[in-house]
Amino acid sequence: MGEVLSELSKDSFGRIGLGVFSLFLLLALVSPLITGDPMLHSTSVLNPPSSEHMLGTNDVGQDIWSRLIRGVRTSILVAVGVGILTTLIGAIVGVSAGLIGGIYDEVLMRIVDALLAIPAIVVLILIASFLRPTLWTLILLISILHWQGGARIMRAQTLSLKERAYISAARAFGAGGGYLILKHVMPGLGPILISSFIYSARMAVFMEAGLAFIGIADPTTVSWGAMMHHALKFYYLPVWKWWLLPPGAALSLLILSFTFLGYSLERIIEPRLRNA
């Protein structure tokens, strides 16, 4: 973990990615201190930016700045939640399939392949439009639909680790299954676990915002996608400058930080791409 971090900060893409992501994390933590109530309605609607409302107000008189900054929390929560869940499920399925093998492996990989073939976004839209999930249910739903890619990669890595000499040596000295997994397999999976986390986090942020953008959102959470959904209806007014662009830019910046981190990690995992 620490190794990967120091490796990431050696590369300019990795440094930018880490920097931007840390900034968003910080914002998510301190957001209540620098904003008002993002839900508070008022009669001053569609106001331009002023000293009172830094980014003006929306069509129901809510302060756009407060909503923009609170939106960081939603996105970060989705990113971290889905990142952890998918990586966890992927690791459990992938590592166990790789180590146990046999019919167990066969059955699990069948399920993984079928899931990989399904267009997840379609299923997500279908289920979400029926269930109208809260943010937590949505995190669960996105995770259930997106662990399969990571599981495949982790199984492949486990299989390759299994054949390495130091693992055979440990086994020859009588190491048990649990010990092997914790001491030898997990560290070997490190960069792949982190890469799976980043990939999922990026996809999840996009999915949550995208669903909210097409009108599937929990009305009690503040979401950048939902902000854009409402702001786009008023594109003929100048309000897009402070209502539509800021959440779009924030979303892009957060996704971009994951893209940069992922690209940087890819080069750590695949040394042939280094110094490119």
Next chain:
Amino acid sequence: MRVKAVNYGVAFLAILFLNFLLPRLMPGDPLMAIYGEEALLQMTPQLKAHLLERFGLDKPIWKQFLIYLSSLMRGDLGYSYYRNAPVSKVILSHLPWTLLLVGTALILSAILGVIAGIESGWRRGRSLDRALLVGMMSTSGFPSFFVGVLLLLFFGVILGVLPLQGAKTAYSDLSGLSLALDILRHLALPLATLVVLFTSANYLLTRNTMVMTLGEPFILTAKAKGLTEARVRYVHAGRNSLLPVLTSTGVQFGTRIVAGALFVEVVFSYPGMGGLIYNSILMRDYPVLQGCALMVTALVLTANFIVDLLYVKLDPRVRGDG
């Protein structure tokens, strides 16, 4: 190939089950889950009785599934009360626009992305490569709907040179060339959005493969034989870089391409499948939504299968296994 076909079959069945089960798992009246509250309030008792009969909603669940399957076999995807038309007809009237938009975008972005990737990989580390890499990576990070919004604001609102929404001018009696031009003008912005997005993905893949391929011994051999630079670049290294682009196009059909088209159509109110799905979500027109899910899944799985077949043709190494 057979294994793959089985996977696709299982995937399709899963969507079928989901479509069948979702409205029936919802609490309350299944008719309400299928048609929504408003439609249900407007229904006459006779119609309700007729629908109960038609779906067999008073019968055991396995019988309902058989009824569902047999009506699907007849091409009956249900009826949209919101649109007052059979779902299959609604979908068929929207599908051509999506095929036009996505098909054109896929072809253009493959050409642009592969050429840019090959040139960039060849010049690895030099200024053109650096600029392209940073530029493409930044655009690949942008969410599709935001790229669409930016283009819409710039060309549609600020410059006012291109139409903001729809696929053709409404209520106009254009025909022939002027109709074609009108359609192209409306296609320009959504198409540009998709091309920008898909190109960057193709570029990044091609460049990575180029960089790795250029380190292979056969490239050195080709250079040593005295072949021209362009020949080594495109025929020897470039051809190898096509495979990952093809694979990813297949793999990404499910998420990137469908999601991209969906969101971009929503931004530009384009009347394709994405626009239809969007309206159905807002209107809670569940029969159409379910029909769309089934249709899109079928299209995605077919596209994947075609890519698999093409892959075997292009790469002799995978012939025989898998």
